Amino acid sequence: MSSISPASLPVAETRAPRPGAVVAVLAYAGITAALMQTIVVPLIGQLPELLDTSAANASWVITATLLSAAVATPISGRLGDLYGKRRMMLVCAAVLIVGSVLCAVATSLTPMLVGRALQGAGMGLVPLGISAMRDLLPAEKLGSSIALMSASMGIGSAFGLPLAAAVAEHSNWRVLFWAATGLAVVVLLLILALIPATPISASGSFDLIGGVGLTIGLVCFLLGVSKGADWGWDSPLTLGLLAAALVVLLAWGWFELRVTDPLVDLRVTATPVVLLTNVASLVIGLAMYAQSLIVPQLLQLPTSTGYGLGQDMLQMGLWMAPGGIMMFVMSPLGARISRARGPRITLALGAVVIAVGYLLAMTLMSSTWGLAIAVAVGSSGVALAYGAMPALIMGSVPLSETASANSFNTLMRSVGTSVSSAMVGVVLAQMTTDVGGVTLPSKGGFTTGFVIGAVAAVAAALVALTIPTRASRTAESRIEHPATEPLEA
Known part of the structure; x- marks a missing residue:
């Protein structure tokens, strides 16, 4: 091209x-x-x-x-x-x-x-x-x-x-x-x-066919996942989109392995460190997003339910805000842990902290301050994990693939959050209770959602621990010494 x-x-x-x-x-x-x-x-x-x-x-x-x-x-x-x-x-x-x-x-x-x-x-x-x-x-x-x-x-x-x-x-x-x-x-x-x-680190041309193929595949998959609850998971439209996504993405992968300048170098993404980091990123995305879906609903449900906390939109946002503060505070700590122990350990630790946040949410869900503490703990784990992922990726890919590899890793997190939204949505839609003639998610549904998040976080920690140790140890040093390349205009 x-x-x-x-x-x-x-x-x-x-x-x-x-x-x-x-x-x-x-x-x-x-x-x-x-x-x-x-x-x-x-x-x-x-x-x-x-x-x-x-x-x-x-x-x-x-x-x-x-x-x-x-x-x-x-x-x-x-x-x-x-x-x-x-x-x-x-x-x-x-x-x-x-x-x-x-x-x-x-x-x-x-x-x-x-x-x-x-x-x-x-x-x-x-x-x-x-x-x-x-x-x-x-x-x-x-x-x-x-x-x-x-x-x-x-x-x-x-x-x-x-x-x-x-x-x-x-x-x-x-x-x-x-x-x-x-x-x-x-x-x-x-x-x-x-x-x-x-520096401009890559050469070649942009893979337009690969870009179009990935766009079609992602749109079909994400539409099927995000709209499946509205359209019906067994509806022809939902099933057709998911089937089309599978076919298109397989064809896209076949094409990417054969084109000279691929949009995503799948051979690089298949190396153990990159592959396992992307898998962990997907599961981390699934784990962390359950909190973002469940806690706001709990905070805003009326107190007449017996478990809702009766907050308005602004109050709910303020109770969630400590999570953002903790992400800011914990980011430099995660970097120090990565330097001392390697980003693999930081990623695993972050996933474990996310799981702890969900356990706290299950035990403290009857109060606003309790949920704020759980959100702060869970967000601390997200900060640790999110900081470790790019360190692992950039320590394992050529300079010519730095931005595209990081972008693909970000995509994996997005896919995880979409799957999380669908899973938690199904749980809350199926586990309901009647309050004054209105059907609302039950307390058991919210608890189940927290369990899903905790289990996903533990799974992410286990995946992180399988990342090759040697590559994890050298990840920090590899990203610190980029080669000199021509500069962009």
Whole structure:
């Protein structure tokens, strides 16, 4: 396939990076991108009226972001390897701005969906930022910075909910999206001003056929999983989408193994460290998301149920916020553990801490402060695990695959969260109780959901412990010594 070759691009002037500024800008970019995932949650009940549509159609406002983030992440990662990570971060920031403006001015469903899809595409900032840190930061700052950047997804989501709820409650809903636009503009300006050009480590052309194939396969799979509960798990549409996903992704894998410049180098992803880290990432995504689905419902259910805690949307967000704070606090600790014991141990430890968080949730679910403690503990485990994953990945892949490998790992987490959403949704839909003529998830359903999260976290810890020890020990040192490559323009 003919394409612009990275080698033909002009070489940028070398600009010495300022480590503190690089970390601050990239972490802010990641948090801003993650904010977009939860910014509409307080509006879900109002969207049918605001956009003159049905509740079923309005649910696509969240689904569109999920789908676009999953599809855009591996594609932007590969483009970052080919044409420069800084350049692609600027593209992601620009897309985020356009999407936020569209949402702010939307008066109907279609422009809102387009805007939300563009906001989801901005999630490529996170893996691109992690990969750029490998090129721009000194060795002594790299581990803690990567851990913070990786945790930014959870930090942004945790803080986005109470902020969005406060704005939605006390101001016009469009202010949410104009604020998102302002945050994204700042991201773009900061990257332009403070992030130097990064080395172009890959050669070849972009695999357009592979990109299209992965997009079709992912959309079919994620649609089937995320909408299966609404459409019926045995409906022809759900089963057809899942079957199509299987066929398309198998064909995509066959093609990727035979193309000269694949979108995802499956031979690299099949190496033990990368493969097992991606498996652990998928299971960690499944484990951690159960908490995000269950705890908000418990907090907001009426006290008349006997187990609901009667909080409004803003109060619920504030009780969840300590989780984001703990992710910020625990990220540097995870980096120190990785340096001393290896990221494999940090990943396993993080999974165990997540499991402990679920055990606490089961025993403390009758009080708001108890759930806040459980969320804080579980989020601490997520921070440890999320910081270890990119260290393992980047310590085991060639420089030419850094961004695409990180993006694929991020995709695995997204797949895990989608599967978690489907599993917990089925449990809560099946285990119900009648309260004043209204069918609600039962206390047993919530407890079962916590058990699923705990079991998944233990499984992730066991997978992490199977990652080859030698590679785990050398992961930190390998990401600290990138080779010199031509710089992007």
